[in-house]
Amino acid sequence: MTDPYLTVRDVTKRFGGFTALDGVSLDIQPGEFVCFLGPSGCGKTTLLRAISGLDVQTAGEIRQGGRDISRLPIGQRDFGIVFQSYALFPNLSIRANVAYGLENRGKPRAQIDARVAEMLDLVGLADQARKHPSQLSGGQQQRVAIARALAPAPGLLLLDEPLSALDARVRARLRGEIRDLQRRLGITTIMVTHDQEEALTMSDRIVVMNRGRIEQIGTPTAIYDRPATPFVADFVGKMNAFAGHVSTAEEVDIGATRLRCAPTAIAAGQPVTVCIRPEEVAIRDLGGVGANVLEAEVAALDFVGTHFAARLAVPGTSFDLTVDLPVGEARAMDIVIGHRLRVGLPPDRLRVYARAA
Template sequence: MSFIEISHLKKSFGPNTVVHDFNLSIEKGEFISFLGPSGCGKTTILRMIAGFETASSGSIRVGGAEMTHLPPAKRNVGMVFQAYALFPNLTVAGNIGFGLKIAGKDRSEIDARVAEMLELIKLPDLGDRYPYQLSGGQQQRVALARALAIKPQVLLLDEPLSALDAKIRVSLREEIRALQRELGITTVFVTHDQEEALSISDRIVVMNEGRADQVGTPSEIYNNPATRFVASFVGTLNLFEARVVDPATGRVSIDGQPVVTARDISTYGIADEATVALRPEALTLGGGEGDRNTLTGTVEEVAFLGAVIRVRVRLREARVSLDIFNDPALDLPKIGAAATVSFKKDDLLIIDRH
């Protein structure tokens, strides 16, 4: 049995159901991210695991124990909130030791654990400061230390980095992941930022309107999206409605141009429509040697994005974007020029009809 078992979980607020028959198994020590737009149900599930929301139906088991209707204080979970939620009248040390004090631990044990946590978050000399004297990144480290001080069996993180600037966000997410690996604690992380989820997760749950559209490793989610929603939400993607020409050989037509996919399309019939997708980085300007597919059109836009140059080519009705690594010596295509783009058969994704 998995460490966390969520079975047929449902949550409704009056007539509105925000989580529909949600099921998930999480292994001990695993780092799981819930990824999706605002209102998709990811935070509601996290709050039900914590006990801050009551499930309308279904069950939550942690370590084999039934947790569905237990109050938060009896679940032994640590939670870090988006807005830090530090007590302004307590010092850093007071905030970190708060849960231990409530649990009735003696002063020497609290002091030792607080010192250990301060070392863990690399703020050993800031125990006497108050939250207003810390930067945003430091405050979130303190919030993390407070959640970990009670030695929880599960760590829950509700968009903990969204209030920080980009550079601090990247460094702190790396610290969180390193700490999680060091402690081996089972962690559930909620975010709407696909880069965060892809960079630090063992597995990702992509949420859409209260349901899990896909659960998989970052590589599976990115390279083999199961639905149109996942394909469009995770990463940049070119989506086309293709016409199936020959299911047996994988031949389809994109905007009237024949191409071949290595993916299985045997469930489709001739002339059926199939949603197909191409990542911008899978496309090359020019080429077509060997068994590479080609599409021809006209350059419509060239955008400088720093590390990459994004080129958009208009086919007939459809448009396709491709990324080229930035090179000062690169001879960029001119807007209005004829262009050929090529890609491997393996790179043409088929998005399931559901």
């Protein structure tokens, strides 16, 4: 197996009495696109700043390409960085902004001109070189920031919430452009984001963080389909969650309702959180669901374009299910508020997590 390009070992960062990072360890492979994902204050930006040297860790080791960079000053580290705010020089032309890092390194003029032209062509802004940042759109300015970060040919690209200041349409377009660019260049990339859609669509692997620790590392598919903790289950995608207890190795009780589930090692009688995603609740072909069929009533129904988001109440129980109903099926079944229907909770889609009593 290829040696990791970036290794983080037991990294801790304290600000006075507050621990922002608590013994974080991870490996990132050469050419990999990794997203640090989590809510505000989870430590993702602090970890990025430790890797860059902008905010050196209190303890722990960071190695890049086999070199210990744990205490190196910023100027001796090999990375390019793009910030949410673009951080372009407003008084410089686009060409001069991209050339800035190369000029600071004392590169020959001919080499700088050739590299700037290459980078602007790479991000589709070759015809904007003489303009100033204020003359470009937000999306174009972010492309300039990316070109500037890539101009010195760094081994590592760091993206700190680079799309959050843009509107939704521009954000969606730039997601694809950044991912395509990263694949073409093969540059190892870390992106900080709180946007789960960005993380799921752009990354090779996602590092989900919470309260200064890593909750789970995995591919987008693994994170979404097999969340390791209730936090990951709730934060990535939408999830129905119910408090219950284990009845047997393959059954859980939620109030007076008993449901079959995949085998669990949690002991009988232990409190658990039982989760299922809205799109996994079955409304047709319930034969394979087994005993997990419930009679429900539509309490709320919201049209969101690709589907109806329905809230279902299960009479006589504590259940209150959120379900995604495909538009075609909802209309074919004439589902409206007050409509009664049978729904199934597939046992293999129920996720069972231990819960503190």
